[in-house]
Amino acid sequence: MNVRIEWIYRTSKGAETFFHSEEMPAAQVLLFAEDMGRTGRVKSIVFIDRFDSKWSLKELKGYLKGIETEPHNVKVYFDGGFDRATFSSGLGCVIYYEQSGKSYRLRRNAPAVALTSNNEAEYAAFYLSLQELELLGVHHLPVQFIGDSQVVINHLREDWPVIEKGLSNWADRIEQKMKELGLQPEYNLIPRKLNNEADRLATQALNGIEITAVSEVSGDL
Structure with a gap:
């Protein structure tokens, strides 16, 4: 904070x-x-x-x-990919956090079906990150959400209106989960090249490679 x-x-x-x-x-x-x-x-x-x-x-x-023994100073990178040829999607998120005086990185990805666009995959990746935060026990804290999707970031910032019904449903689910966890979100839009970790995870999920890993990291988050 x-x-x-x-x-x-x-x-x-x-x-x-x-x-x-x-x-x-x-x-x-x-x-x-x-x-x-x-x-x-x-x-x-x-x-x-x-x-x-x-x-x-x-x-x-x-x-x-x-907060010493709970996850804090949380930064979340998210990305979603959509293959138009197969109508399959890959979701990825990377969560950096501190706990008990140490810094950690959680990497998680997942395939997804029944999505219809890259924008919807981006929303689904964001929601995946919220599920991971819940599993980590992150609640009632400020959290930075970082991504390269202008649609998702600007929608959640309320800079752009949500017109498509499918995306509006995702935005409502995200807002509800945010309230349940008591999160205080900050949204940061970054160039795609700076979101390469989450992008790689989303691509791996599209290729059938699923990853869930937590590792200790050194230096500032």
Whole structure:
């Protein structure tokens, strides 16, 4: 979760002014807040998440402690492929997350039938990722969803209207699952070449190769 700090600073002579920071990861914000607190010059401090909810220092510490052993800092890449010749589809998703001080990558793909377009396959891949998040125990957290489908990303952002009934049904299913899990989604549209992991998984599913794997990764997610 990313938050920004808002605080009132008081000088030794009693003059006060207001400051605010840019958004930063909550753990990093906590380090700054504790350091500022040691100066004795901060009259009040509050933390604001991207949904404009306010957190106290105690609440932020409690949040960070509570998620230590649960999956958090979650990023989801998704992609769907559709073969017009065979009317078969392949779905792929890659989920990066942190848990108990370590970073992990989950790769999952699946074939699909009864889909009628590449856009529908993209929606189905997104829904597959939600099912995997549910199995991981991800709930009531901000999650980044990253894909190269302009249709899916712009529909879910509500930048574009959903006109086709088939796609509207998928959007409704996704919205319902989001509510059930209490997720706070952020949607990021990226070029296809930056979505190669999920794309490869979708292609492998089309070719009959199914993959479910979790591995530990090093470095920042």
